[in-house]
Amino acid sequence: MRLLVVEDEARMARALERGLTADGFTVDLAGNGVAGLARAREGQYDAVLLDVMLPGLSGYEVVKRLRSEDNWVPVMMVSAKDGPYDQADGLDYGADDYLTKPFDYVVLLARLRALLRRQSDPRPPVLNHADLCLDPATREVTLAGEAVALSRREYELLEFFLRHPDRVITKTELLDRVWDARGVGYEPNTVEVYVGYLRRKLGSGLIATVRGAGYRLAR
Ligand code: CA
DSSP states (O other): OEEEEEOSOHHHHHHHHHHHHHTTOEEEEESSHHHHHHHHHTOOOSEEEEESSOSSSOHHHHHHHHHHTTOOOOEEEEEETTSSOOHHHHHHTTOSEEEEESOOHHHHHHHHHHHHHTTTOOOOOOEEETTEEEETTTTEEEETTEEEOOOHHHHHHHHHHHHSTTSOBOHHHHHHHTSOOTTSSOOHHHHHHHHHHHHHHHOTTSEEEETTTEEEEOO
16 A cells, blocks of 8 residues: 655654554655645555645645546545634545544544545546536536536536535635635636626526625525
């Protein structure tokens, strides 16, 4: 079993390497998000242990990019409890499991082994909404069986709505999560424009405006 450990804290990285090697794994280390993404793309890993707060490229961005490239290597995210994100964020971005620092090594090992056991069918489930169908594995979208061509951003916006069908989503959240804006560089108007594109391609009733709050997927 070959593992990639992406961790910028050298002491933590070395401790993990020592422990996991002793438990029979082959371990490669990457000290930042860019290096981690490059190694993970090489595709020879059975699982990736991915820290969230990394210099260069966050763990979230790494897992999001892997999934957008149709790379389904099992990913366990590791993050400090007091970080700006929570567990749901990591799983939304495509991580398979999530561990909070500080953790017990024995717990990590058990969760990692469970993760490796479940990998019989790593293909993600297709998302459906009425006669709309989105396949995260192929990034294909169909409406009543007809293929619909979406830009990358339109696709990611639609996927986000389909993954959160039961609640109102604010423009700020969409900017953070779909545009990775974290409050800089984009206007809320950007979201309106892209929601408009989706309505034009997929039907004006798909996404409802909730005045003063945001949007929600129509029921
Ligand atoms: Ca870190």
